[in-house]
Amino acid sequence: MTVALFALLESFDYGFGTLTRPGPGFLPMVYSGLMALLGLAILLGAWRDDRRLPGTRVWPVLSVTVALLSWIWLVPRAGFFVATVTLIVISATAHTGSRPLPVLILAVVSAILGGLLFIWVFGVPLPMWWQFGD
Amino acid sequence: MTETIANLMHGFSVALAPHMLMYCLIGATIGMGIGVLPGVGALATISILLPFTFKLDPTGGMIMLAGIFYGAQYGGSVASILLNLPGTASTAVTALDGYPMTQQGRAGVALFVTTIVSFIGGSIAIVVMVVLAPLVASVASQFGSTEYFAVMALALVAAATLSPGSPLNGVAMVVFGLLLGTVGADATTGFYRFAFGRMELVDGLNLIAVVMGLFGISEILVNLVTGGQSRTIRARITLRSMLPTREDTRRIIGPTMRGTLVGVVTGILPGLGPQVASFVSYATEKKLSRHPEEFGHGAIEGVAAPEASNNASVQAAFIPTLTLGIPGDAVMAVMMGALMLHGILPGPGLITNQPDLFWGLVASFWVGNVILLALNIPLIGIWLQILRVPYHMLYPVVLMLISTGVYSIRNSGFDVGIALFFGLVGYGMTLLRLPAAPLLLGLVLGPLVEEHLRRAMIIGRGDLMIFAESPISLISLTGAAALVLLMARAGLRTRERIDNPPDKKIC
Numbered sequence: 001m002t003v004a005l006f007a008l009l010e011s012f013d014y015g016f017g018t019l020t021r022p023g024p025g026f027l028p029m030v031y032s033g034l035m036a037l038l039g040l041a042i043l044l045g046a047w048r049d050d051r052r053l054p055g056t057r058v059w060p061v062l063s064v065t066v067a068l069l070s071w072i073w074l075v076p077r078a079g080f081f082v083a084t085v086t087l088i089v090i091s092a093t094a095h096t097g098s099r100p101l102p103v104l105i106l107a108v109v110s111a112i113l114g115g116l117l118f119i120w121v122f123g124v125p126l127p128m129w130w131q132f133g134d
Numbered sequence: 135m136t137e138t139i140a141n142l143m144h145g146f147s148v149a150l151a152p153h154m155l156m157y158c159l160i161g162a163t164i165g166m167g168i169g170v171l172p173g174v175g176a177l178a179t180i181s182i183l184l185p186f187t188f189k190l191d192p193t194g195g196m197i198m199l200a201g202i203f204y205g206a207q208y209g210g211s212v213a214s215i216l217l218n219l220p221g222t223a224s225t226a227v228t229a230l231d232g233y234p235m236t237q238q239g240r241a242g243v244a245l246f247v248t249t250i251v252s253f254i255g256g257s258i259a260i261v262v263m264v265v266l267a268p269l270v271a272s273v274a275s276q277f278g279s280t281e282y283f284a285v286m287a288l289a290l291v292a293a294a295t296l297s298p299g300s301p302l303n304g305v306a307m308v309v310f311g312l313l314l315g316t317v318g319a320d321a322t323t324g325f326y327r328f329a330f331g332r333m334e335l336v337d338g339l340n341l342i343a344v345v346m347g348l349f350g351i352s353e354i355l356v357n358l359v360t361g362g363q364s365r366t367i368r369a370r371i372t373l374r375s376m377l378p379t380r381e382d383t384r385r386i387i388g389p390t391m392r393g394t395l396v397g398v399v400t401g402i403l404p405g406l407g408p409q410v411a412s413f414v415s416y417a418t419e420k421k422l423s424r425h426p427e428e429f430g431h432g433a434i435e436g437v438a439a440p441e442a443s444n445n446a447s448v449q450a451a452f453i454p455t456l457t458l459g460i461p462g463d464a465v466m467a468v469m470m471g472a473l474m475l476h477g478i479l480p481g482p483g484l485i486t487n488q489p490d491l492f493w494g495l496v497a498s499f500w501v502g503n504v505i506l507l508a509l510n511i512p513l514i515g516i517w518l519q520i521l522r523v524p525y526h527m528l529y530p531v532v533l534m535l536i537s538t539g540v541y542s543i544r545n546s547g548f549d550v551g552i553a554l555f556f557g558l559v560g561y562g563m564t565l566l567r568l569p570a571a572p573l574l575l576g577l578v579l580g581p582l583v584e585e586h587l588r589r590a591m592i593i594g595r596g597d598l599m600i601f602a603e604s605p606i607s608l609i610s611l612t613g614a615a616a617l618v619l620l621m622a623r624a625g626l627r628t629r630e631r632i633d634n635p636p637d638k639k640i641c
Contacts, residue, residue, distance in 0.1 A: 060358035061561065064351065064533065068554045071537050072547040080538075087537065088530040102527070110531050114538060 059093075067091035084111035142264060145493030148193065150501065157194050158498050161187075161201025162505045169209025170517045171528060176225075177465055178353050179206035181345040182532065184472060185539040192476040193491045197498040199472055203465065204502045207448065208252060211441060212517055215244045227412040228444075231429060231436030238432050243379075245514060247386055247434060248441045249507060255394040255442035256503045259449030262398050264496060271457040271482045279589035282458075284607030284614075286583050289460050291614040292403065294572045304572045307563075311576020312583065314344075341471040343540045343552040344577060348570045349464075350536045351557025354529045356564050386438040389419050393442035400443075401450025401462065408463065409571075411447035412440035449499060456480050456492065460579070464571035467578040 067090035074083035088107035148154060161183075169179040183202045187195035210225040215232030228248070235244040277285075290312075294304035393415040400411040419439040420429045429436050451462040452469075459480040461467040473480055478488060485492045540553045560570055 061355055061558070064355060064358070065554060065558065067530075067533065068351075068537055068550065068557075072550050072554075084534050084538075087534055091530045091533050103530075106527055106530065110534055114534050 063093050064091050080115050081111045084114055138264060138268070141489065141493050142497065144489065145495075145497035146501075148490050148494030148497065150497070154194060154197050154494065154498065155501065157190065157198035158201040158502050159505055161198035161203075162205040162502055162509060165202035165205025166209045166506070166509065166517070167205070169206030170212050171209075171532075176203070176206040176210050177345070177349045177468065179209070180465065180468055181342060181350055182535050182539060184342055184345075184468070185542045187472065188475065188542075192473070192478055192488075193494050195476055196469075196473065196491065196495055197502075199469065200495060200498055201502045201505070203448075203469070204256075204499075204506055207445070208249070208506055209517070211248050211252075212245060212514075215248065215437070216241055216518070225412075225444075227416045227440040228437055230416070231431075231433050234430065234432035235434070235437065240432065242514075243382060243434070244437050247382070247438055251386065251390050251393075251438045251442045252445040253503050253507050254390055255397055255444070255446035256449050257500065258394050259398050259401065259446040260496065260500050260503075263449060263453055263499075266402070267453050267457050267492075267496075268485055270453055271485050277458075277482070279586040280604055280607045281610075283583060283586040284604075284610035285458065286460055286579050286586070288610040288614045288617075289454075289462065290572075290576060290579060290583075291617050304569055307569055307573040308576040311573035311578075312580040314573070314577050314580065340540075340544065340546075340549045340552060341468075341578065342475075343549040344556045345468055345471075345574065346536050346540050347553040347556025347558075348560040348563075348574065350532070351553060352560030352564060352570075354532060355557060355561040358529065359561075382434050385434055388422075389415075389435040389439035390442040392418060392422075393439035393444075394446040397443035397446025397448075398450045401447035402453050403462070408444045408447045408451070408465075411443040415439040415443035452495075452499075456484055456495075457482055459582070461575065464574045467574050471578060 067087045070090060071083045071087040074086055085107040088110060089103060092103040092106075164183060164186075165179055168182060169176055180199070180203055184199070187198045187202075190198060211228050211232070214225040214229035216236055217233075232244045232248070235241060290308050291305075294308040393411075396415040396418065397408070397411045400414065401408075416429075416436060416439055419435045420426050423429065423433070423435060425433075448465070451466050455461045455466045455470055457480070459470065461470045470480055478484070478491065536553065537550050540550045541547060563570055563573075
């Protein structure tokens with residue numbers, strides 16, 4: 001498991017290493033080379049290291065990802081309120097302690113307060129509500 | 135000397151203007167309120183609150199940010215003393231003895247000592263800063279690209295090798311940060327690098343988005359995955375229980391002073407920060423103590439020394455950040471990033487060009503410390519209430535603050551995507567025990583390093599000997615090389631690496 005993940009990180013480094021462009025790519029090239037070397041060294045270290053990677057649960061990571069992506073997608077389309085309620089509801093499912101009603105109340109209240117704060121006080125150009133007609 | 139005092143008076147006149155005082159107060163209060171939340175470290179707090187300062191003028195914004203920063207720092211200590219949930223590596227040291235004190239029912243004393251000692255450490259460091267910063271600036275104004283490059287190289291190497299944890303991982307992350315710093319249009323030729331056809335990347339990665347991802351989103355993920363941190367606080371704190379005994383007072387004086395000294399020195403040196411300061415001062419006290427066995431079981435020295443040192447170091451770290459434009463740790467890197475967003479380039483000219491900003495900021499540091507002192511002691515009860523907010527009600531709201539905050543910087547949903555991406559990267563890094571702070575430092579310094587290296591090469595006509603001609607650059611580069619060698623030797627000698635930070639509980 002450890003090795004697999006390190007290898008993944010590794011291949012990522014190599015990907016960058018080969019992608020560098022000439023000319024202004026001088027330093028990126030140096031950095032990528034160093035990265036590759038260091039990645040290799042860490043990888044070698046990991047071979048000796050018999051500590052296991054801590055197990056990870058997929059759902060919290062996934063739900064936070066989906067929540068944020070949906071916020072990005074919804075904000076220009078459905079407005080701040082809908083996007084924020086969605087964000088909070090989806091991300092709340094990551095934690096086992098959340099119950100539906102309090103989460104919904106939390107979502108609505110923070111969407112309204114957040115909207116007031118950012119849009120009204122700070123003047124962030126975001127629509128609060130969905131817009132009809134476009 | 136008289137000039138310094140006059141400048142300082144001017145600074146106070148800036149910082150004590152009612153609206154500046156208000157910014158500082160608001161910043162300190164909110165910073166404290168968010169910083170005290172379990173699992174939200176100082177850096178995450180600052181990055182969440184950063185967008186709020188953008189609408190202010192630079193001086194006001196920086197003063198508010200400094201307030202936020204102090205509040206967050208102190209809030210982190212409160213969380214680590216009461217709940218053993220440190221948000222950062224430097225407060226992890228405080229938790230070593232602070233939490234046992236809570237278990238012994240002496241939480242009040244620990245909190246009180248933290249407040250007082252932080253104030254003392256901070257105040258002394260401010261005095262040092264007032265005296266030293268103009269001197270450093272006048273030396274720095276002689277710096278050419280060669281010297282800049284050399285000092286930055288030293289800072290990066292120091293940050294990578296001396297931070298707690300494996301030095302190899304640290305170096306790898308600095309290089310990763312430098313690589314990320316090359317994203318965007320090349321400063322010399324305008325060539326687009328790693329832009330992947332996205333116009334949003336031409337200006338480089340948005341620093342704030344990266345910080346929010348690395349330190350905000352990834353912290354939430356780590357907390358969610360490791361699950362239930364719902365610890366109840368049993369400590370009941372009355373004003374009376376906060377007063378240290380005479381014995382306590384006697385025992386903290388020495389550690390406070392030594393801690394401050396360690397803090398000031400580590401703060402000034404490039405590449406070192408509060409983390410190193412708290413670790414070193416804790417270790418020093420343990421060695422000097424006549425009863426080292428008490429450490430880890432609620433020794434008051436173990437709270438006083440790292441807290442004094444941590445605050446002093448933070449304060450002193452502003453010297454290289456503001457006068458050289460070389461931040462010493464991740465927090466300073468964010469502060470510098472914030473300055474640049476306000477259109478101010480930190481450097482030797484800052485003190486003379488922006489006297490209002492510089493002296494106002496120095497004065498507001500002290501004002502901020504006083505505000506915290508006044509705020510903390512009476513409001514401890516409220517902080518305890520905040521600590522009782524269950525995490526599952528909290529993190530969705532923090533996510534909302536992050537996404538909206540990142541969006542508001544450039545009104546760009548793409549940046550929120552960047553934050554999400556780095557949140558995932560940061561989470562992966564935590565799993566692999568790769569430190570995030572060196573990465574950030576590399577990212578901030580990356581473009582500067584490249585620019586100065588190229589300029590130095592042009593001046594030296596491609597001859598590397600140019601770096602050996604100036605004493606400052608020679609010393610810095612030799613120092614950096616020595617650190618690398620030391621690290622390699624230590625790494626070979628002890629294959630058993632001590633992986634320090636148990637601050638993130640990974641089970």
